[in-house]
Amino acid sequence: xxxxxxxxxxxxxxxxxxxxxxxxxxGTCYQCGNCSSGCPMGPWMDALPNQLIRRLQLGxxxxxxxxxxxxCASCFACGVRCPxxxxxxxxxxxxxxxxxxxxxxxxxxxxxxxxxxxxxxxxALVAHMRKATG
Amino acid sequence: MNNxxxxxxxxCGKNIARTxxxxxxxxxxxxxxxxxxxxxxxxxxxxxGQQLIRERIAEQNLxxxxxxxxSPTLHTxxxxxxxxxxxxxxxxxxxxxxxxxxxxxxxxxxxTTHKAxxxxxxxxxxxxxxxxxxxxxxGLQRAVVVIGGGVAGxxxxxxxxxAGYPVHLVEQGPNLGGRMAQLSETFPTLDCSSxxxxxxxxxxxxxxxxxxxxxxEVTDVEGSIGNFQVRIRQQPRYVIAEGCTGCGDCVPACPQxxxxxxxxxxxxxKAIYIPFPxxxxxxxxxxxxxxxxxxxxIICDRCAQACEPRAxxxxxxxxxxxxxxxxxxxxxxxxxxxxxxxxxxxxxxxPDVIDGLMFERLLxxxxxxxxxxxxxxxxxxxxxxxxxxxxxxxxxxxGKAYCSQICCMYTAKHALLYHHAVPDGKVYIFYIDIRxxxxxxxxxxxxxxxxxxxxxxxxxxxxxIPKDGKLEVWGVDTLLGEQVKVEVDLVVLATALVPxxxxxxxxxxxxxxxxxxxxxxxxxxxxxxxxxxxxxxxxAGTAQGPRDISATVAHAAGAASKVLGLFSHDELVxxxxxARVNEALCRGCSFCVSVCPYDAISLHEGTAxxxxxxxxxxxxxxPACFAAALGPRGFEDDQILxxxxxxxx
Numbered sequence: 001x002x003x004x005x006x007x008x009x010x011x012x013x014x015x016x017x018x019x020x021x022x023x024x025x026x027g028t029c030y031q032c033g034n035c036s037s038g039c040p041m042g043p044w045m046d047a048l049p050n051q052l053i054r055r056l057q058l059g060x061x062x063x064x065x066x067x068x069x070x071x072c073a074s075c076f077a078c079g080v081r082c083p084x085x086x087x088x089x090x091x092x093x094x095x096x097x098x099x100x101x102x103x104x105x106x107x108x109x110x111x112x113x114x115x116x117x118x119x120x121x122x123x124a125l126v127a128h129m130r131k132a133t134g
Numbered sequence: 135m136n137n138x139x140x141x142x143x144x145x146c147g148k149n150i151a152r153t154x155x156x157x158x159x160x161x162x163x164x165x166x167x168x169x170x171x172x173x174x175x176x177x178x179x180x181x182x183g184q185q186l187i188r189e190r191i192a193e194q195n196l197x198x199x200x201x202x203x204x205s206p207t208l209h210t211x212x213x214x215x216x217x218x219x220x221x222x223x224x225x226x227x228x229x230x231x232x233x234x235x236x237x238x239x240x241x242x243x244x245x246t247t248h249k250a251x252x253x254x255x256x257x258x259x260x261x262x263x264x265x266x267x268x269x270x271x272x273g274l275q276r277a278v279v280v281i282g283g284g285v286a287g288x289x290x291x292x293x294x295x296x297a298g299y300p301v302h303l304v305e306q307g308p309n310l311g312g313r314m315a316q317l318s319e320t321f322p323t324l325d326c327s328s329x330x331x332x333x334x335x336x337x338x339x340x341x342x343x344x345x346x347x348x349x350x351e352v353t354d355v356e357g358s359i360g361n362f363q364v365r366i367r368q369q370p371r372y373v374i375a376e377g378c379t380g381c382g383d384c385v386p387a388c389p390q391x392x393x394x395x396x397x398x399x400x401x402x403x404k405a406i407y408i409p410f411p412x413x414x415x416x417x418x419x420x421x422x423x424x425x426x427x428x429x430x431x432i433i434c435d436r437c438a439q440a441c442e443p444r445a446x447x448x449x450x451x452x453x454x455x456x457x458x459x460x461x462x463x464x465x466x467x468x469x470x471x472x473x474x475x476x477x478x479x480x481x482x483x484x485p486d487v488i489d490g491l492m493f494e495r496l497l498x499x500x501x502x503x504x505x506x507x508x509x510x511x512x513x514x515x516x517x518x519x520x521x522x523x524x525x526x527x528x529x530x531x532x533g534k535a536y537c538s539q540i541c542c543m544y545t546a547k548h549a550l551l552y553h554h555a556v557p558d559g560k561v562y563i564f565y566i567d568i569r570x571x572x573x574x575x576x577x578x579x580x581x582x583x584x585x586x587x588x589x590x591x592x593x594x595x596x597x598x599i600p601k602d603g604k605l606e607v608w609g610v611d612t613l614l615g616e617q618v619k620v621e622v623d624l625v626v627l628a629t630a631l632v633p634x635x636x637x638x639x640x641x642x643x644x645x646x647x648x649x650x651x652x653x654x655x656x657x658x659x660x661x662x663x664x665x666x667x668x669x670x671x672x673x674a675g676t677a678q679g680p681r682d683i684s685a686t687v688a689h690a691a692g693a694a695s696k697v698l699g700l701f702s703h704d705e706l707v708x709x710x711x712x713a714r715v716n717e718a719l720c721r722g723c724s725f726c727v728s729v730c731p732y733d734a735i736s737l738h739e740g741t742a743x744x745x746x747x748x749x750x751x752x753x754x755x756x757p758a759c760f761a762a763a764l765g766p767r768g769f770e771d772d773q774i775l776x777x778x779x780x781x782x783x
Contacts, residue, residue: 030566031566031612032524032528032593032594032612033566033611034593034595034610036610036612036617037593037594037596037609038608039596048612048616050610077596081596081597083528083529083530083531083532083594084530084531085530
């Protein structure tokens, strides 16, 4: 049997990856910004939730380089207010998963000093680890 | 069975001829029993095509015709007229739909032609058996009931009355005027709303052909187009309209103070009141719900004592009137989503969160603050206002999926009027998109943005937090990509337009359809926008969907012109293809009565009786009848069975 390989890229586009992971329709968003208006972590984000979704709508592959999904507290304030019913925290989670699968290391517990490690709140650390393991 | 049938096959350019072998089809049709002539043509619906049919009818002495072409919904009328002008009864025309049901949906194979042949054969079998039918002529009652006394109802009533026909204008509230009477100025010209509405209200109230019923509701509609019987229930006003001079001496005498509905609860009125100074009719109304006299016992008669003309009558009773009308116009208007709907904006926690109509009352010279903008909580002039657009509109999750159409414009107007009244005040308009599609609208918004420098911030507001007598607005500027937090004195929500309360009950009574959002459904969204799906009932204004004043007036004028078009006929000509009862067979079981979707069948002395104007010939009664005693004319059992047999072979 002969297998013929396609010449194109086998990589799935980012928007498609995210949509499959979070089961949300990114195209539904009409950029009202309600998710960003009420986001308690907004001041610490390098791109607001609506901006991340805009980048996904445009299929910008570098959207995973932003730290915002890692700043997201998963408080669901955005998701419950979205007039289009998009579960924004799940989009954030999907972006984190894509980031992790790409092999980028955002946390690196091994780089934290042992003394500091013992002082860190355990819940935050476990949450950290969870994010780190995808 | 002995009809001489002619078959005419249309190529429809290439629409049919591309996949159907028209020549083979013509040959097969020519050989069918009963067929005297078969011919094909490039475009049968064209004038030469119709002429061809007429000529062949005369030459071949045809008395029934089958046209194999497009869907009967498209050209039945065209071909009926063509055969009729050649002396063939129009109900001896059959259409075989070989386009939508065949050529468009199948590839160009022999089977497609085979199916087209089956459809033609079926049509021929029907045509051979058709009987001539004559249209039904029905008399016409040239009077109209217009339901709703806002600008739409007033416009429709005036247009119809001006043409010389009597109108009953039925308004649920105590006075005419509707929503428009509540507004201050109107966009984009900043005309004073009552200055342009009052002359119309006066005109309609003085028109000799218009009878105004205020505090009245339509409780029942019987009959059908041309001959409706409308039951109007009149609630008591407890003030004799002929006696009341409008002096207002009763008002200071009344001890009962209640929030005024006309001012959206921002102002107070007495239990005896008139909602606004330009009210038509200018007759006071005693609101018994808030009057001290709840039962038959009169414990307070101060208003009656104060009334010099003795116009107050505590004993008035509801009354009913039955009105005959040939047409009905529904102009029941709209409401807005209540503030309690928006928990994230917390009107229940803060009185300084108001809606656009409340702001109109604050702007209005006849409003509770005499046109001075003062916020409800402490009556201070607000030094900053946030306007929140799309409150409930374009929000399929928790509000309404549609755009309410007027909010962009009235918010721009609000900002402008506030800016003129309080020049040092700060304004923030939170919007998603600006929709200013009317004549002069974009220019108006441009003026507000550029000349008055109003601050438009693109992003929806997430929530409002009361803080030291102010409200903190959590918003975002999506164009900057930054969160926005501002503290303001007053927040105005541009709440979504919704249908009036009670529209569902009226729709049920009048047997008209409503859409998923509760607005009245038009017969066709593009081509029949002022007709309801029930013949003889027309729609005007926001009862059909959100629209502004100019569009409402145009819509109402359109409804009136449809009514006048109907009245221009001497009598109604109805399709004869309606149900007929064989009285010898009918057992009076009334099963047909219960299945008829148009309430067209009733039982008279143990026999089913069909109302000829109500029946639409849908045929639902046919399978319901155990005795095979009724069914639509032109669709007889032997005809239908022959058609099925022809399809099966």
